[in-house]
Amino acid sequence: MSRLHSYSESDVNFYYVDDNAKKANPQKVDTFDKLITHLKKAIQDRRHEELYLVRGILVWIAQSQSHSGREARYNTPLFYIQQLVERRISPAEVFKIFCGYAGIECEQVTGRAKAIRYRAGDSDSEYLKHHTWIAFKADGKWHLMHPQWSIQAFVGYEHGGEIEIEKDGREKIKVRTEKQGRPMFMVNDFWFCTAPEIFVTRCFPDDIKWQNPDGNVFVNTVNDFLALPDLRQGFYDMKLCLLIEEKSCVLHSKNGKCYVSVMTEKDGAKAIDFSYELAMEGTSGDDLKPKDMKQLVLHQICGKERNIIKFEIRLPVVGTYWFRLAVGLVHEPDKKRNCCEFKILCKEACKDCRRFPMCAGLGAYGYGPQAEEAGLVNSSQTDAKINMKPNKGKSKQTIATFKTENDPETDMSYAAQIIKSGSDEVDGDSIDIILEGTTEVVHDKKQGKLTVNANVPKDGEYALVVTAKDLKDKKNKKEKPVAGYLVTTHEDEDDKRTNAQIKQQERKVRCENHKVAKIEERNRLVDIIDSTRMEIDSLKVSGKRK
Incomplete structure (x- = not known):
């Protein structure tokens, strides 16, 4: 995974510079001389003096936006903040003015940018053009920064002309109209000194030399820029890698199916949590049947190192779709960032488009963090999808084995169940049915080994769910799902x-x-x-x- 920033991340620390900039009251530092003098007070490392100074300017501008309602004298720092908030001047112009007073060499760059209105696969439109950002030279090296994205974020924006079909396993069938969202003032460190090879995936300069003033050019043409995979901040923050054959933001389904896979660092599934969304181009969902739409995406955790996250997408009708991923930390489920987005062109619907069986609320099939928390480690099954032949008899085959605590006194109890892919209908909706007598769990406490055996009576797709229960926990008497696998009899x-x-x-x-x-x-x-x-x-x- 490439670096995130153009400065040496191991050699630079912005903590004291940021803290000092936040303490600079806009009413007291009412001239540029006072502001620059205050910002320089926290700079101890003279090797990166200019870099730290620009960083201080960034933080001061970001936090001063909330002071813009107060009267300010002409040509003072707060005056330009007021002009910025009132949209009389662009963020790039403001930063160039501030850098000029600080003695920092700075250039305003124009070009195309994939901003909030951009959607994967969009053609070269007017809203992509005429964007501005800056390049500044600090301590002998050029750095790129998108001032607006560094100090503001838009929350709540939604594209129009779409039908939301599914989100994290839940069917929606919701027609969307465009929502503008609202600005939020903040410092986004990602867009300050962004590595050129990352920056150019979102911002393509009119003058190609400003892709990377100190080095090689990464993207040659506008068409190349528009075709790049649409990777967002969350993708780079989590150090992900894309594992798809088509290195493009536009994917073409085959036989009505499409696959998107990413690779995390080792044991990534233990710490990283994904959510997904499937939407379709259109303004009316009248032709879409909810019972045919539920659970069209199979979210899987695979690989020996649990670092391959795979999504199998079944497309029930011909059309244009968008598949979006967000990513965050497992213990911070409400703080996910946009990860990536793909436009999917489907010219042939998936034949026999079966819905995937629900995975008992686990969110993803495969060996995930819940299993390890329940004392199950070293799963023998590295894939989330298991092929087996149907067997109406009583004999069962081993599906997976796990290591457990080598303690005869352990109070963990384990079980498993096979859930049939919903095909029966109740009030027009599909249901899942637990098949009794199809699983067997053997827990050898002395050897510290759990074996899960199962069979399925006929062709189809099933969910195998492993459950656990802490016998010491008197409050929670129910067994808790901790791992799930898709069992299928179909050779795909x-x-x-x-x-x-x-x-x-x-x-x-x-x-x-x-x-x-x-x-x-x-x-x-x-x-x-x-x-x-x-x-x-x-x-x-x-x-x-x-």
């Missing part, structure tokens, strides 16, 4: 082909990451050497003055 050639492609892409990504790690280590060492030289030169100059 599309699935086999996709799994082979994922493995191939995974190998490529690992090789690329290894190369990137070497380059970043080299750059880190070069930065240390350059910084040391600058410090030595500074000491020499100081010594001569004395």
Whole structure:
């Protein structure tokens, strides 16, 4: 995974600079000289003096937006903040003015940007053009920053002309109209000194040299820029890698199915949580039958290191779809960020478009964090999807084994159940049915091993759900679902082909990451050497003055 920023992240710390900037009352630092003097007070590391100064300017502007209602004298810092909030001047213009007073070399850059109105697969439209951002030179190196995205965020915006079909396993069938959202003042560190190779995926300059003033050009044409996979801040924050064959924001379904897969760092599923949304182009959902739409996306956790997150998407009708992912930490479910978005073109509907069986509220199939919390480790089953032949008899085959605590006195109790893919209808809706007698769980406490055996009576798709119960917990007497697997009797050639492609892409990504790690280590060492030289030169100059 490439770096997030153009400065050395191991060598720079903004804590004291940010804290000092927040303490600068706009009414007291009422001239640029006073403001710059105040911001410089917190700068101890002279190697990065200019970088820290621009950072202080960013934080001060962001937090001062709330003071814009007060009267300010012309050509003062607060005057320009008022002009900014009233939209009389752009954020890029404000930053260029502030950088000028601070003695920082700064250029205003124009070009195309994939901003809030952008949707994956959009063509080159007017709303993509005429955006502005800045490039500034600090301590001998150029950095890119999108001022507006660094100090403001829009919340609540929604695209119009869509029908929301499914969100995290729940059927919606909701027609959307465009919602403008509202601005929120904040500092977004991601867009300050963003790494050029990331910045160019969202902002394509009219003058190509401003992609990366100190290095190589990454994207050659506007068409290349528009075709790039639509990867958002959450994707980079969580250090994800994309594992799809089509390196594009537009995917083409095959046989009415589409696959999107990402790779996390090792054991990523333990800490990272995804949510998804499937929407379709249109303004009316009258032709869509809710019973055919429920659970069209299979969310899976796969891989030996639990770091492959795969989504299998079944498309019931011909049309244009959008698939969106958000990502966050498991313990912060309400703080997810946009991760990625794909436009899916479906020219052939999925034949026999069965809905996936619900996974007992687990959210994802496979070995996830709930299983480990329940004392189940080292699952033998690395895939979330299991193929088996139907068997009407009593014999069962081993589906998965787990290691458990090697303690005969353990008070954890485990069970499993097979849930039939809903096909019966009650009041027009589908239901899930638990099939009795189809599972067997053997817990060898001395060996610390749990074996799950099962069979299915006929062809179809089923959910195998492993449950756990802490016998010491007297308050919660119910068994809790901790792991789920999709059991299918169907041989799916599309699935086999996709799994082979994922493995191939995974190998490529690992090789690329290894190369990137070497380059970043080299750059880190070069930065240390350059910084040391600058410090030595500074000491020499100081010594001569004395």
